[in-house]
Amino acid sequence: MNIIFAGTPEFAAASLAALISSDHNVTAVLTQPDRPAGRGRRLTPSPVKKVAQEHNISVYQPLTLKDQAAQDLVQSLAADVMIVVAYGLILPQAILDIPDYGCLNVHASLLPRWRGAAPIQRAIEAGDKQTGITIMQMDEGLDTGDMLATQVVDILADDTAASLHDKLAKCGAGLIVQALNQLQQGKLEPLPQDDAGATYAQKLSREEASIDWAESAGTIVNRIHAFNPWPGARSRHNDVELKILKAAIADQNRQHRLGELVIENKTIKVQAKDGHVEVLQLQKPGAKPVTAAEFLNGYSFSAGDYLS
DSSP states (O other), X not given: OXXXXXXXXXXXXXXXXXXXXXXXXXXXXEOOOOEEETTTTEEEXXXXXXXXXXXXXXXXXXXXXXXHHHHHHHHHTOOSEEEEESOOSOOOHHHHTSSTTOEEEEESSSTTTTEESOHHHHHHHTTOSEEEEEEEEOOSSSSOSOEEEEEEEEOOTTOOHHHHHHHHHHHHHHHHHHHHHHHHTTOOOOBOOOGGGOOEEOOOOGGGOBOOTTSOHXXXXXXXXXXXXXXXXXXXXXXXXXXXXXXXXXXXXXXXXXXXXXXXXXXXXXXXXXXXXXXXXXXXXXXXXXXXXXXXXXXXXXTTOBOO
């Protein structure tokens, strides 16, 4: 099949690489315009653009798909299907109607759970034990189209948004190739979503990053893992803002005031509502992430100190 691929970040680049390696033909790539990045704020191509250029695939970077010029471009590419993965632009109905097989989306959740912008992070934050990939026939709604294929992925206790992202990217890359093969053979059966079971994964914000030690230990640990690497769950010790990257529930008891630190045997524990949270990895401003033991080698807490 001749494919137009539309995507932008690393998550999408995994699917593009898999399609390039398949028996199908990626004829063109759509991706977001180059953005400033790094200390020098130099214009940097997206991960998807880099993969496309490595394989000499034509790349287009329209600011919108709503104008006639962009729609004429997509029409001229004469693709059988468009594959959309974390593209970042809204596809109007005029675009959805162009390819013979329409537009297929690789979504990082088991729809209808976690429609929206941050399905990986919200699944971890909610304490879900499983998530997965859904291949969806796109319509004009927000992740509301018929489901064509799904694959379940377990969420482990130590999974962060970063580690789960990588597992789901690999899963999505394999599943979209399988789905295209079945689509070409007429073996995919669209399954409508049950809107009654829908949940929405709102975009993350920095304002969510502050840890509230009055919450349960489980809630805090989930949020710490969900916000790793961005925006990073944060708490303060005196005037130092600490980013906490990995944690675990240490016990289920209340012995200290909320946020109070318990330092023993090179471990860091913090009192939450119903037990202690053990801090496994953390980071000072301008420093690299380190384990709790490494952190304590160069940073001292006093008896009765707490995180606010």
